[in-house]
Amino acid sequence: MPTAPILEVQSLTKSYGRRRGVRDVSFAVTEGEAFGFLGPNGSGKTTTIRQVMGFLKPDSGRALVAGLDCWRDSVAVKRLVGYLPGEMALDPGLTGGQLLEYFANLRDHAAGGRGRAVDPAYVAQLAERFGLDLSRKFRQYSHGNKQKVGLVQAFMHRPRLLVLDEPTSGLDPLNQQEFARLVRETRADGRTVFLSSHILSEVEDLCDRVAIIREGSLAHVGALEALRTSPDASLEESFLRFYATPTAEPSHVA
Amino acid sequence: MWLRSVYLKTLRDHRVGALAWGLGPGALMVAVLTQFQQIVGDAHARAALVAVAEQFSWYEAPVGILRPGGFATFRLGPMLAILPSVWALLAATRTMRGEEERRMLDLVLAAPLSRAQVVMQKLAALATALAVMGGVLGVLVWIAGRAADAEYGAVEALVFGLNVALTAATFGAIALLVSQFVAERSAAAGITGALLALSFVLHSTARISPDLKWLAYLSPLYYAGLTKPLVPEVGISPGGMAALSAITLLAAGAAAALFTQRDLGASLHLPLPALTWLGGPGDHAPAAYAPRGDWSLRAILLRDLRSIGRSAVWWAAGAVAYAAWMTAAAVTIQANFTTMARGSPLLSAIFSRLTGVEGTAVFLNMVVFSFVPLIISAFSVSEAARWAVDEEEGRTEMILAAPVSRRHVVLARFAAIGAVLTAICAAVAVGVLGAGRAVGLELNTANLAAAALGIVPVALLVACLGALLSGWLRSAVVSSLLMVYVVVSFILVFIGPIFHWPRALIGLSIYEAYGSPLVDGWSWPGMSTLCGLAALLLAAATVRFARKDLAR
Secondary structure (H helix, E strand, C coil): CCCCEEEEEEEEEEEECCEEEEEEEEEEEECCCEEEEECCCCCCHHHHHHHHCCCCCCCEEEEEECCEECCCCHHHHHHHEEEECCCCCCCCCCEHHHHHHHHHHHHHHHHCCCCCCCCHHHHHHHHHHCCCCCCCEHHHCCHHHHHHHHHHHHHCCCCCEEEEECCCCCCCHHHHHHHHHHHHHHHHCCCEEEEECCCHHHHHHHCCEEEEEECCEEEEEECHHHHCCCCCCCHHHHHHHHHHCCCCCCEECC | CCCCCHHHHHHHHHHHHHHHHHHHHHHHHHHHHHCHHHHCCCHHHHHHHHHHHHHCCCCCCCCCCCCHHHHHHHHHHHHHHHHHHHHHHHHHHHHHHHHHHCCHHHHHHHCCCCHHHHHHHHHHHHHHHHHHHHHHHHHHHHHHHHHCCCCCCHHHHHHHHHHHHHHHHHHHHHHHHHHCCCCCHHHHHHHHHHHHHHHHHHHHHHHHCHHHHHHHHHCHHHHHHCCECCCCCCECCHHHHHHHHHHHHHHHHHHHHHHHHCCCCCCCCCCCHHHHHHCCCCCCCCCCCCCCCCHHHCCHHHHHHHHHHHHHHHHHHHHHHHHHHHHHHHHHHHHHHHHHHHHCHHHHHHHHHHCHHHHHHHHHHHHCCCCHHHHHHHHHHHHHHHHHHHHHHCHHHHHHCCCCCHHHHHHHHHHHHHHHHHHHHHHHHHHHHHHHHHCCCCCCHHHHHHHHHCHHHHHHHHHHHHHHHECCECHHHHHHHHHHHHHHHHHHHHHCCCCCCCHHHHCCCHHHHHCCHHHHCCCHHHHHHHHHHHHHHHHHHHHHHHHCCCCC
């Protein structure tokens, strides 16, 4: 059973002037688990993820990946991480194949003398699994196909930690299943998946534990099942009730 | 109120630009008109002004230049035809191809509106914005005219503003038409910018070469120049304004018709085989993943080089065409100087610096190496704005999700723009040298290299300033601020010395430190100042980018 934390978020706080950001958010994700990150729109999920990726500097607190500070050691952190943003924006004039080649080259260069970071055969296999036509320019792709480019890009270097923001947004049911298979294979490989999603069934199906963030503060960390208000209540009902009810302190359930 | 229709929303997008481009050129006209009397004080000054103006007839016909309206038209007319046109072509490409590129038009067209309705409302909004710009300009010209005791009235001043707006509308409409044939906004803006430069070259060629007078008919700037409402001898040309209106309506109508017929987000195909290497892969890219070893995908620097290269080709074409043409025309103009100087001791004294080998350098420095740095600085502004857009739209974030440092990203951008600027400036030098050799002009090659390469630190300084501002201010604000600084800098050195503006004020211009390298050679103090400032700003931009939150 894996125990070492691959991702630790410690008292992370970020504000945007008068606008709310996140306040004193803490949780840890152990290596090898799939961890769900849930919350209503505007609750602070993306702000937390962007601090983990080193795109935003925390006002206080810190995020660590494999013990490395996400802001100070961001380059080393990103060697270990595969990232899919909530909104994909890439050079519209390049084809899917060129975009993947470009990101593979950036990772290969960063690997220095340690060989190739990205195996072209694995990239081809991932693209094939998602049925992605790589000959089209990014601007010509549908939303779902853009998402597939992002997914292949995130998985292609077999990262230790995958940070995925709304990964199945725009995917058809077949590709959602393919994504779920990929996540299970990743976990079986001992690697970690941190995913933000609004789709409860997906989180329930894929994740061991979840963190729920509401109005910038953490409301719950632990098993999704622990939110069930009564044995008869559906998880969705319980979850919606939890979303709507303010809590002073986050509940931590192992 | 602003969000009630596509028309009002588009007008809202351009309201600041319309006011700024009315107020800026208007302020320039006020400065020239109110200081007119200081320039033409005595008979000697008037004679010299007439003689010199004759030699600049390639730039503007010197009619009625001893009166305020004529002088202001001669001094600023062509500039006021060109600068607002640059704004108009940028605004036009942003409002159609730019919104299409960002898929913003998808949602607008999802509303129960036909494409024709959307495009007509957008065109009407652009026309209104240009009319506001022309109106503001006209009012300022009228007020300044009254202060300068000029001979024109309110109607003439307003027609002057209207003619400037109509000229800008023509290039805006051409930009819309070009936008139908290219997939990217920057390419549409670059091509139209090159056409604007070509229009100036054609018009100027026709002015000094009677045998080539027919070339002028191909230039919209010719029809703009037919109307000079501030000069009573010329007045308003209904034919000229009708021609401009016709070109505008034809281009805008064709653009609207093509837009309603083609796929949204797609472009109509024009065969441009020589430029396919700039546009990325053709239709033969493989469907499966197979790295092709494309040079531009190997590193951030190379990717940046290719991205900049697409638009740089058009900017370079415009700059080289202008520089080469002016160099070729220098022989004719210098011959005129010599002939005039022979007949008059006064003119001989005036033209002594403009004849002979040294005179060629003075002349070319004045007409080539004062305008080309402005063109290349405008290119830097467009690149700096692109960095801001990349950050706003999340493309920078995707690059930084790879294991590369922020410092690496900033320095790669600067290495790329530095290399491209050097290539453009080298092309300008080769163009001037080649045109000079073709017409038998002797040029000091060391000084020519200094003049061309000296533009690089000037343009880099602009880019560094843009990098410092991008991600902090919105992309539209970054490009507007930079463009205003570039234009004000140009005006400071272009007319500041004539009006004896304080040295400290002129010293604020980035072009002051550039100096006159074609005449004086490489200026170490000036270039060191520029390079030092650029390095300082680059360091500040790098540190700031490394420490700041990424904008989104």
